[in-house]
Amino acid sequence: MIKWTLLLAVALWLPASAEEGGLIWPLSLAPALTSTFGESRSRAFHAGIDLKTWGETGHPVQALADGYIWRVRTSPWGYGRALYQKLADGRMVVYAHLEDFAAPMAELVQQAQQQRGRYSVDLYFKEGEIPVLGGAVIAWSGESGAGPPHLHLELRDENNVAVNLLLHGFSIADTIAPTLQRVAITPHGRNAQVEGGHDPYVLNLRWQPSRGEFIGVRPVQVLGPVSISALMYDRADAAPNKLAPYRVELHIDGELIFAARYEQVRYGDMHQMYLDRPLAAFKGGIGRFYNLCRLPGNRLEFYEGPSDGILNLAKGRHEVVVVVADVNGNENRARFGLMVAEPPVIAGARIAAAANGTFIEARMTDADDRLVEVELASSRDGENWRRVDRRQSRSGPLKWQIHRNASYWRIQARDPAGATAFAICRLPEPAVPTFALERRPHADFVELVMRYEQVPSATPLVRIDTVNISPRQTGLREFRVAVPLDPSDPTGGSVLLRTPGAAVQRVVLDQQFVKPGAAAKLTYANGAVELGFAAASAYAPFFPQVETFEPQVSAALVAVGSAFALGPDVSFDRKVELRLRYDRETLPPEKLGIYREVAAEKWSLVSNEWDAVGRQMVARVRRLGRYALLADLEAPEISSLQPAEGSFVGSRPEIRGAVRDQGAGIGRETDIEFELDGSLLIAEYDPEAGRVYGHLLEDLSPGMHRLVLRVRDMSGNQAEMYSEFTVR
Template identity: 30%
Template structure:
């Protein structure tokens, strides 16, 4: 009789054969975009804020202007020009149906540059998103269509993607299309992260997450009780590069049976935010490494998880001793593997090794914790959504140092609602969101959450915890707090969609917005004033507060030096705003009273003109107007001479 692993290997061979037949239309390898095989600076599928990295980044040695070639016969599908994002970008639809994207270009070839200028002049702005009719702008294999650069985001490099489908929504690993590079260096596999994911669960007697280092040649022992989630810390590099690439493949096997499998081969741009589930969003924000999530949720649509016979979010292992092997591979097949001896206990430890230093309520997703640094006998006082004494069930655990931790247990709640918890003189609240409620409005004293079931990966608790009034930050002196801040827990937890958050306020809301905290900075989220306070949409659970932006953008004009007659000199403006921020849509530049096409570079914080008509000798006037998101406006005027 075949074992499960043997069946999986046979199934894998059959699936590979089917994929080969299905992909025969794309059997032809693409011409590389650059001469030779420059090293990679980023690989397919890496973490980016809000999305996967959709292609390969090729090093250009710090230079701009390297010729970029068409990989096959086709036509121009789309042309985008912007000072942000992809910068100057081309989408080439090949005759076989594939779409190739080149981004961060310095310029297009002569014909396409002329086409871009025509579209800019027609729109009257620098930013364009142009889609010509099919086959009206033909390109040939090997033709130079553009030159590498750093538009949109630097430093200089070439970003190249391969997409499939009529809407070009499916990104595929370009290495599958002939752009594989020389690579003889195996990935790094440095640690495993075990996160207890249920009431009573523990790892090495800890109820908090535990990171297990994986030194070569050693087999660490990990003691586990209850359900856990598993994360792998791994990075890769190729010849001539540094360790910053994503490993192509991560596989976990328990007693030689495959339990998890991730492969960076394709993703759907319609579900690109699932990067925040596959990679540990909170640790990524804190720059604490790149952790890959082996725990799959049934609600993820990611193409990167491969079928292993289970789609459970949490791993629950049978009691006893087990051999856990994790393997990380790159595209060339170079492999690193590490082993852990997993000892699954039949009962939890008598006391958790976790040290509790302060009293508080913790939201762990599908359960709650109330932590006390001193011994107490009773669970916290809780009121249910109807104001009655709650029937929530708790288990208690003693902690090192004499404290106590209470954890909610029992069957999952089927009805959504808001529960209130006493914390001294302050009240904390938590909303239970059941996936059985298609649309749920969580109303607390100061915050309202509008949540649809489709916005969540799983039913969960969302904590709403007041954090007090934020101070005025030295880096953002123009932001004055108008409300206390509220932390939604678990902080940075990923959402499938966006939930609506309203902070109720009876204050004057002129120039006030909702901001989220990122370290020692606050970032503008929105200022919808159609409700009792201010409302915005968020894609992760954040710490939020209302701030008033009291300072207009700082604008300094940079006039051309010694310009020549009948030339098109660059007029620039340095724009700095550390409050609500600025966008190209709220900027305008006039030369001699006429609005001109101008490019906004947010990295350099510079707005610069792209004059179409040469300037004659004499005096010329410049006027720049900039408005921030809060509505503060700055206008600067000056003049310069052309001899």
């Protein structure tokens, strides 16, 4: 009743900004942000702004404007305790991660929790039931749900579309321009290359004070369709937190090609974050880069400009400028070059002995240059090189006589644009050359990577159907080749790898095809894996590839067979049904689940839905990746039960316990029970802290009491801990 009186008292005071139709800053703290609209989260965009509470909870939260409480929700996950307020103009405000609600919401939530016997409730109200004036205290800031202490604030328009609050009445002191850290250049398709490869190439940027901009230290070699993405962040004056920028533009040779403004996003499109923010690895880390292109199937409403941002540039040098700005207009830019040229190719390199000596030979071609600089170098250790010869050469055969004082010999070609190719051979040895093979699936091809234990005496040969291909060398012992996939040849996909002195190795690639608008049900690994695609699943055509491997798991989990690497790394509009077969009788199905590898030896449960008829575990996934059928046989751990065994306490003690599960995890409220003297309490679970709190609504009588905490994980393994304590 005290809080309800406070609500009425504060509601009588109406700040000038509310009278003028603006939005009121909800905290008494000076405005500072920890996150802004449109930032990347693990599976979606950040739909609001996060107000900094400097590690504290319990700050009064005021209503942004006049309206009424439309919804009140409590949950251990996500937004935690949250209020949804309908404003008088039809817009919606969400206040999340709250510590407590003001009256009458607090009492209504408590009543609903007691009636339903659980902490999570979701209550809806009609206009007029709980009216609120702008400036009224409606809650207190907290850290419920996900994240540390802060206030998540979200504004939705009359169509329930999340909009950028910083464009709708809020302003933050900000005189700091955004920072551009890196750009990634990504090739699209088998015939596209960046720096001679098929993976995204990350270019580090550095600040150039004399020019007042970030620059790339050298031009990047590209061929075919490519796109640009940027790793960047903003900061504001009041706090050091990294924030999302508001606007970004891509200019090529002085012309605007593509732009994005992060102003609004529909909730049904939140998962398309994967299309806008691809992950790219770089030396020392990995990050989500902002795409400066619109990929197929992308419905997001961020984008502007005359094109989709996929670049297919003419031969020669091109200047790229990326401009980034925040809401306050602070702006920065990065400038770098793209050099479009066909790189030279060195094929068939080998060292061969003849009656008149030892020779190294190869064939060099360059599709768009008449003359190419060619260099021969030798090395004793494969690291320190000594130039033996340098010449200008036309496309055709190359041959040098070499001595045997150096074990390693390198042929390198460089065209006038700076694009290079090389081949390294070692003098023949009696040992049989062996290599490890990695498959890197892409949409319409698979790149095979061969890593040798020692440098071979000749470039390996790859035979695809009836065509021989010489792979490109990418390291002292590494070779790569792109194998095309063809939907018109479902029986193809057989590749032969030949290394001089070693047995031929056969690789079979899957030619099953998925395309937008067509449902498909595909099986792999002799029926162990099944993928079910809806017609609306795929954004673009691709060939799924499945490769088995042995999973490395923690002590809390048991692998029940091989794991499966599903590629390429694509996401889906409609989730894909993944089925893994389990036809043994060793373990009960309720202990099993489909897990996804989220880090080295770290697995996260995706689903434990069991299809008894097909004897398959079933999951619905948004992305391909590394999945395994694992079993959790270990019960959760319970500790620090309070009041402790044998303790003497007051009449209203804190009821809590610490819980941990390193296997399937704790994912249902019904699996947590706090029992006091035979009666169940409302149990509030904090998954991030690993704690459970029991709601005690009245004083306990003097004497002895018995407290029991029971916890089950998602595989049904149960732990129990009890204590007996005395109330004085």
